Every structure is written in C-alpha cells, then in structure tokens.
Amino acid sequence: MKTIIEPFRIKSVEPIYFTTKEQRKEILQKADYNSFRIHANDVLIDLLTDSGTSAMSSNQWAGIMQGDESYAGSSSFFKFEESVRSITGMPYIIPTHQGRAAEKIIFTILGGNGKYFISNTLFDTTRANIEFSGAEGIDCLCAEGKKPTVPAPFKGNMDTGLLRKTIEAKGAANIPMVIITITNNSGGGQPVSMQNIKDTRAICDEYNIPLFIDACRFAENAWFIKLREEGYADRSVPEIAREIFSYADGCTMSAKKDAFANIGGFLAMRNLELAMRCRNLLIITEGFTTYGGLAGRDLEAIAIGLQEVMDEHYLQYRIRSIEYLTNKLIDAGVPVMQPAGGHAVYLDAKAFLPNIPVDQYPGQSLVCALYEEGGIRAVEIGSLMFGKYDEQGKLVPAQMELVRLAVPRRVYTQSHIDYVAEVIIDVFNRRSELGGLVITEETPLLRHFTAKLKPV
Numbered sequence: 001m002k003t004i005i006e007p008f009r010i011k012s013v014e015p016i017y018f019t020t021k022e023q024r025k026e027i028l029q030k031a032d033y034n035s036f037r038i039h040a041n042d043v044l045i046d047l048l049t050d051s052g053t054s055a056m057s058s059n060q061w062a063g064i065m066q067g068d069e070s071y072a073g074s075s076s077f078f079k080f081e082e083s084v085r086s087i088t089g090m091p092y093i094i095p096t097h098q099g100r101a102a103e104k105i106i107f108t109i110l111g112g113n114g115k116y117f118i119s120n121t122l123f124d125t126t127r128a129n130i131e132f133s134g135a136e137g138i139d140c141l142c143a144e145g146k147k148p149t150v151p152a153p154f155k156g157n158m159d160t161g162l163l164r165k166t167i168e169a170k171g172a173a174n175i176p177m178v179i180i181t182i183t184n185n186s187g188g189g190q191p192v193s194m195q196n197i198k199d200t201r202a203i204c205d206e207y208n209i210p211l212f213i214d215a216c217r218f219a220e221n222a223w224f225i226k227l228r229e230e231g232y233a234d235r236s237v238p239e240i241a242r243e244i245f246s247y248a249d250g251c252t253m254s255a256k257k258d259a260f261a262n263i264g265g266f267l268a269m270r271n272l273e274l275a276m277r278c279r280n281l282l283i284i285t286e287g288f289t290t291y292g293g294l295a296g297r298d299l300e301a302i303a304i305g306l307q308e309v310m311d312e313h314y315l316q317y318r319i320r321s322i323e324y325l326t327n328k329l330i331d332a333g334v335p336v337m338q339p340a341g342g343h344a345v346y347l348d349a350k351a352f353l354p355n356i357p358v359d360q361y362p363g364q365s366l367v368c369a370l371y372e373e374g375g376i377r378a379v380e381i382g383s384l385m386f387g388k389y390d391e392q393g394k395l396v397p398a399q400m401e402l403v404r405l406a407v408p409r410r411v412y413t414q415s416h417i418d419y420v421a422e423v424i425i426d427v428f429n430r431r432s433e434l435g436g437l438v439i440t441e442e443t444p445l446l447r448h449f450t451a452k453l454k455p456v
Contacts, residue, residue: 021372032441044375047377047420048379054256060308087218098263099125099254101285124186140163142155149348156183179211182217183220191224238310261298318343322343329347329421350400350401363401
C-alpha cells in the first residue's frame with residue numbers, strides 16, 4: 001500500500017513559538033501545574049483538545065463571507081438546518097453556540113433531583129450539566145473498554161447487561177434518557193458498533209426510554225463501523241451515519257469537532273413537544289431559534305463542514321494519522337490505549353507512572369512532564385477530571401487514569417507527530433524521576449479547567 005497522504009494542500013500558515021525547557025519549567029509553575037492555565041503562545045504542539053481547533057477549508061471560509069446575519073429567518077440557518085437533517089433524518093434542528101449549551105438546555109428540561117441519565121461514558125461537560133440539574137449520570141461502559149492496553153474493535157460500546165440492571169435498579173420512570181457517546185471520548189476515543197446501538201435501542205424501547213446520541217465525532221465512528229463491522233464495508237459513510245441516527249430519538253453535537261468549525265453546536269430531535277420546550281429555553285439563554293447564539297457565518301461554516309467530514313479520503317487519513325502515533329508509542333513500549341481511537345492518542349498514566357498513587361494524580365503529572373520536556377499541551381482524563389470525594393473527604397478515583405493527546409483536524413503534519421512521539425518516549429525513559437501533585441484550589445464542578453496544583 002502506498003503512503004496515505006494528507007487529502008489537502010496547505011494554503012495559510014501560522015507561526016509556532018519556541019521556548020526552552022527552563023522557560024517551560026517557570027511557565028508551569030506560574031500556571032499552577034494546570035495546562036489549561038498556560039498561554040497558547042507558550043505551547044509548541046497544542047493537543048489539549050480537538051474542539052474548535054481544526055483548520056477550516058477554503059469552501060468554509062468562502063461560506064463565511066456569505067453568512068447572512070439576519071436576526072430571524074437567516075438564509076444561513078436554513079442551509080445549516082438542511083445539512084443537519086440530511087445526516088440525522090431528524091425534523092427539529094436547534095442551533096446552539098456549542099455542544100455544552102445544547103446539553104444545558106436538554107438536561108435543564110429533563111433533569112432534576114431523583115433523575116438518572118445512563119451512558120456508555122459521559123464526557124466532562126455532559127456529566128457536569130446533568131449534575132448541575134440535580135440529576136445523576138451513570139456510566140455503563142463495556143468490560144473491554146476498561147482495559148486500555150488490550151485491543152478490541154469496539155471498546156466504546158455500552159454494556160447492555162449493565163444498562164438493563166441499572167434501569168431495573170433505578171426505575172425506568174426516573175430515567176429521562178439513555179445517551180450513547182460516539183466515539184467514546186472519555187473511554188479513549190473508542191468507537192461504538194452499529195449492533196450495540198441497535199441493542200441499546202431495543203432495551204430503550206422495552207422500557208420506553210428515549211435514546212440520544214452525543215454525536216460530536218459521528219463521522220469518525222461511522223468510519224470505524226465501515227472498517228470493522230461485518231456488513232458495512234461496502235456502505236458509504238453518509239449511509240452508515242444515517243443508520244446510526246435512525247435508532248435515536250435525538251442528538252446533541254458540538255460542531256467544533258466533526259464539523260471542523262471553530263464554534264457552534266446543535267440539538268436535533270423527533271419529538272415536537274420537547275423541541276418546543278427546548279426552543280423556548282434557547283430564546284431565553286442563547287438567542288432566537290434561527291441563530292441560537294451563533295453568527296450566520298458560523299452556521300454557513302458548520303453546514304459545509306458537516307458534509308466535508310464524511311469524505312472517505314479525509315477519514316482514511318485522519319484515522320491513519322492517529323494510528324501512526326499510537327503504533328510508534330507501542331513499538332517503544334509506552335502504555336497506550338489500544339487500538340488507536342478516532343481523534344486522539346490516550347496514554348495509560350497508571351501504567352506509565354505506577355510509582356505515583358492515584359490521589360497524587362499521575363495523569364496530571366504526565367501532562368506537566370510532556371509540556372516541560374517538549375512544549376506539548378495535553379489533558380488529563382482521570383481522577384483530576386472525574387474524581388469525586390466520599391463522605392470522609394477521601395478521593396474516589398476515576399475508572400481509568402488517562403492522558404489524552406487530541407489532534408486537531410487538518411492542522412499538524414507528520415513531522416509534528418514524529419516530534420510528539422519523540423517527546424513522549426523521552427519522558428517514558430525517565431518516568432521514575434516524576435513525582436505526584438496535590439490540589440491547592442478547586443471548584444465543585446469541572447475543577448480540572450481552573451484547578452491549581454503543586455508538586456508533592
């Protein structure tokens with residue numbers, strides 16, 4: 001097989017600012033050992049997130065110039081609406097300024113004390129919006145998804161047996177929604193199979209519970225289904241995507257991921273009554289129903305990006321580039337999530353730093369080491385992000401201690417990725433020198449965004 005090349009040419013560039021290791025040590029200290037608090041100009045390779053950081057195409061930039069900024073009835077909205085409908089098949093499309101705004105609306109309406117939302121794995125803002133409403137989020141990740149270094153084709157799947165047991169234990173009347181996140185971000189960017197989506201749908205039908213899709217990376221998940229699931233090799237990505245959404249009652253999406261946009265998101269659903277309630281709250285919090293907190297130019301960019309992301313040449317390149325970095329790390333003995341996910345490489349921080357106990361946040365220690373060694377910004381997906389405290393104030397750790405290196409779409413080249421691999425391997429070779437961290441300041445929700453830490 002010939003080399004898989006980037007299916008695009010670079011038309012515009014921006015500079016990377018270089019720092020020394022001594023400078024980065026000082027920057028880390030001033031940032032209280034939290035990568036979110038580091039200024040972007042002090043980062044060489046920014047893999048903090050793939051959300052809103054992708055490069056837009058020439059067609060998207062052209063669409064931006066055509067954006068209709070009318071307050072009501074913008075022509076850009078109707079292009080956006082048609083693009084979303086063509087993929088999801090859902091009639092009611094509600095724009096929001098990003099994914100968490102869509103989550104805030106739906107969970108404000110359906111959540112509340114005594115309610116439970118069940119998922120394969122909820123991501124941070126999803127769980128926070130559920131908890132802010134007074135409800136509780138419950139993860140039912142499949143068993144193979146909890147073993148980072150053991151390969152399996154669909155490690156993002158819902159544990160349908162556990163789903164059924166949880167519904168029985170909590171009561172179907174207390175569960176407003178089951179949510180499947182595709183791909184499973186907190187679970188290592190791992191895909192969910194079509195069969196698992198169908199099986200989950202069947203259980204939801206049995207208990208009369210709506211099924212929603214967290215669709216941030218729907219195209220990447222569809223590509224994995226095409227590659228790995230029997231019966232889908234000859235199906236196109238748009239066809240697979242339409243089948244995925246056909247099993248759902250609604251979806252939320254941050255368009256900052258698989259739509260290449262720098263901002264934006266939406267709610268889509270089939271229930272008119274629920275859509276009307278969501279639109280009413282949208283008007284109060286986000287804006288009128290045909291702009292939802294977005295400029296018309298952003299609606300244009302999303303409409304175009306949603307179609308571009310399903311190009312199979314792009315998806316082949318995208319998934320292969322993540323696989324390329326994963327394989328380089330495996331060859332060097334670095335403990336990494338296997339197989340490669342769709343949008344990021346996940347380091348197994350617990351195996352990487354077995355000398356650091358979970359209550360000293362090995363994932364965050366690794367994040368800091370990667371920045372200090374090579375100016376790479378990553379994010380911890382472990383007990384800093386998802387840990388809780390029991391009644392005695394003791395840490396209840398997350399299920400896994402991961403470090404995510406999320407690769408922005410169409411931004412970095414192979415030499416950038418080679419550099420990332422070299423830095424990770426260098427840190428791995430001196431891992432015994434790394435120590436833990438303790439939190440000195442935190443907030444009750446989403447603490448990882450603003451927490452301050454210091455070395456033990």
